[in-house]
Amino acid sequence: MIPTEVIERKREGRPVPGADLEAFLQAYLRGDVPDYQMSAFLMAVCFRGLEGGETATLVRTMLHSGEVLDLSDLPGARIDKHSTGGVGDKVSLVLAPLAAAMGMFVPMMAGRGLGHTTGTLDKLEAIPGFRTDLGLDEFRAVVSRVGCAIIGQTSEIAPLDRRLYALRDVTGTVSSIPLIAASIMSKKLAEGLDGLLLDVKVGEGAFIPEEERALDLARLMVEIASERGLKACALLTAMDRPLGVALGNGLETAEAIRCLQGGGPSDLRELVLVEATEMLLLADGTGDPHRARHIAESKLDGGQALERFTRMVEAQGGDATIVDHPDRLRTAPSLAEVRAEADGVVIGVSARLLGDGIVRLGGGRSKLEQTVDPGVGFEVHASTGVRVARGDLLGVVHARDPGAAAMGSDLLRRALLIERGGTPVTRSLVSHRIHSDGSERLL
């Protein structure tokens, strides 16, 4: 294998033979292919794409560059879910313990917020003491004892992906569908799962806003899973507005706890129930969606999911009294209310602007190594389609100081499109279901 030949083939749109691609990737891992050659290759992939066999080689090499968990001794199906990330997406915090209460084992490796999207790890770390850096043995032990655990990707899992992702991040090569699909799936395959639910967000606040590209990503990830013998299903879910009311790490964790208590915003609860139903269908091949939904509702409303959450928080070193006092997560000292200046209808709520707003308030990051402020964010009470009267409360900004609160108020106003009349056009919460036999549009 000659590295320049691999790069040139890809540049010209000719497929790279599997053995050469694997040798190129292994040479990169050993340090024999430098970052500049790998960057050139990744850029060529952005323009030319990858063929099925090339994607499979990339996934296999990334997966086996590290450890693959063996959780086969657990007495139940190992099912996880992955979200491509959005604004206000706190589903995993509710879903993992709910799925555990439904009898599944959920070994979840999650990510941090980057750019305008927030991350599950940052939300959990808003709970005092909560550790997301368990070693693999401790992780395994918590999953076995509690039924679920949520940690960050450890250095043992898919190290080649970790290096490639860091390189893509600084070379403008993140947004290639095969590279994204291979990156996500190499990590998920390393979890040793029986089933995987993929929540692919679509809309202006999503990592991939366009429906066609989001569908391509969903299809490719399901295909990769299927080729490697992993049952997978993907849902396309709405991110043309934020999910729920609370945006920002601690505020979102508090909202997730309210959902676990049987309350919380209706869109969050519905998405959790839809996803829990799909996870149970993946776990139990018999496939009765009504029964699966009924079990999900009863475990959420019966308090069993909350009980699993509490045990997970304790097992991961967190202060479990937060479950009885979620308002303690509202720690920002400067609050500012935003009220309607005129009567009208809410035509849109910009997830993208609000996601960027969280970063500006200090609750997100533009580089992975930055720390985040867990207390800041927004409560957005105005939802699309709702009629508001002058003086109605539209939202609340949670900020570190009055200057930041004023900046946040201005941003929240700009994020809310309110007109005298008109009908908003919004995506349905769950618009498509993609599985190995094809895809369905859900209306």
Ligand code: URA
């Ligand atoms: N998330 C990942 O894990 N990898 C990507 O390439 C993009 C998003």
